[in-house]
Amino acid sequence: MPDPTRLADFVPYLMSVTTNAVSDLIADEYRSTYGLKIPEWRVMAVLGDSGAHTQRELVHATRMDKVAVNRACKVLEERSLVRRSPNAQDGRSHHLELTASGKTMHGKIMPHALEIEQRLLTPLNAEERVQFVSLLHRINASAEALEEGKTK
């Protein structure tokens, strides 16, 4: 571990800069190709992968704010990529699911997303990729544990 009196070696800073670069790259690609923003794409990814969800469930699955989820759903609904149907169990919420055109778009987006991911990870070999994902998971858990500890 280098001595991070220099900002450049401070891990949270490095994470922030790197993640920003990656996010910008992907956001550009999605916007120019599909007209989707990242929150909207995340919602589509979840619905396409595992079917109908309520907004509540989407908040959990995407780790986004409930306001962000709500806005993304509204946009997707206006574009007829997603449909709402009543929730028999709870009159306050709806089930959201992809429409036919939503599924078509999902079918194009996911391979595209995986391809971008592969391009990004090109410099890493298979073992390093697994390692990287694992390290991220562990740091994530650590950050959440620390956050919890703050009496909140």
Place this chain on the structure above:
Amino acid sequence: MPDPTRLADFVPYLMSVTTNAVSDLIADEYRSTYGLKIPEWRVMAVLGDSGAHTQRELVHATRMDKVAVNRACKVLEERSLVRRSPNAQDGRSHHLELTASGKTMHGKIMPHALEIEQRLLTPLNAEERVQFVSLLHRINASAEALEEGKTK
């Protein structure tokens, strides 16, 4: 590498979620303890580590937007943590450097920052920490290379 038809295993998503958790943690700490936002803290870190810089140089060192740098400097100046002095070589810009009280604060902040970093990285052994930083650097380079490639 797990099959990321599930959002949770998509690397850019995982990076975003993890980095957000880390940033929130740190932002809370700095704001409640020193009343500093992250951009302000970054500027102080650079000035404290390697002395006077112009805004132009700070933009490069912190990787932030020049507007963000300008605003951070203005705030720090108002709080008398940073001082501007004329630049003999270029009348448009100034040299920015920490005042005495800025240096005092820097002396407290940096150990604190390193301590947070250590806490965050607790679950990783020394080898894993080095590995993580190295992987981040390589992915960062990869993202920048891809960004460059986009005709921009």
Place this chain on the structure above:
DNA sequence: GCGAATTGGTTGCAACAGGAACCAACTCGC
């Protein structure tokens, strides 16, 4: 050296995110 192009810094503006307040529907205790 004089005008054109460039660069450092600043201001204004528009998009975005997140929190707090709010409404409607549900659950629980009694």
Place this chain on the structure above:
DNA sequence: GCGAGTTGGTTCCTGTTGCAACCAATTCGC
């Protein structure tokens, strides 16, 4: 089943961010 408290969803408002236009000082071509 009635009232208190909770939860899903929505709206509103605030603060932050980043881009684009801009001004002033500098550099370059000639």
